[in-house]
Amino acid sequence: MKQETVVPDSASVIYFDGVCVLCNSGVDLVMRHDRNCRFRYATLQSDIGQRLLRDLGLAPDAFDSFILQEGEKKYAKSTAALRIAKNLPGLWPLLYAFTLIPRPVRDAAYSWLARRRYQTLGRRDACRVPSDEERHLFLN
Numbered sequence: 001m002k003q004e005t006v007v008p009d010s011a012s013v014i015y016f017d018g019v020c021v022l023c024n025s026g027v028d029l030v031m032r033h034d035r036n037c038r039f040r041y042a043t044l045q046s047d048i049g050q051r052l053l054r055d056l057g058l059a060p061d062a063f064d065s066f067i068l069q070e071g072e073k074k075y076a077k078s079t080a081a082l083r084i085a086k087n088l089p090g091l092w093p094l095l096y097a098f099t100l101i102p103r104p105v106r107d108a109a110y111s112w113l114a115r116r117r118y119q120t121l122g123r124r125d126a127c128r129v130p131s132d133e134e135r136h137l138f139l140n
Contacts, residue, residue, distance in 0.1 A: 011040045012070045013139065014084065015052055017063040018043030018127030022117045026066075026081075031134065033088045042139040043127045064114040077114075078106035 014030065016023040027041055042048045044063050053062055056074065068080035075083055078098070085095040098106065130138045 011038060012068055013040045013042060014066060014068055015042050015044050015049050016066040018045050019124045020117055021121045023066060024128050030084060038087055040137055040139055045127050048139050077110040079103060
């Protein structure tokens with residue numbers, strides 16, 4: 001029987017490309033700084049990630065973005081990244097000032113990087129498998 005992961009009401013979910021080295025590095029960074037375990041994680045390739053893509057009307061292989069879900073609200077691309085930074089301790093919230101740049105401009109820069117991420121930083125052969133210590137943070 002499949003075990004369901006319960007997401008606390010206060011948690012937000014980060015959906016990411018599980019084979020992207022850049023995306024996985026970003027998840028590692030958030031996990032290191034997220035002392036209060038505010039975030040949960042799921043790959044876009046997982047069943048729950050595929051369901052989200054369908055619900056948003058996106059192609060099942062739309063892995064060029066990551067999505068932040070806060071309650072019923074969903075954010076993508078640069079807005080998702082900046083909202084995550086806003087909720088980390090230290091100086092990370094200062095990055096939220098980039099929301100002053102119009103979203104289409106921010107998202108264009110994000111998309112440019114997303115199109116080149118595999119060529120520049122590489123790609124894993126398979127999706128990330130959480131360690132035993134991380135498993136409680138990942139949705140099934």
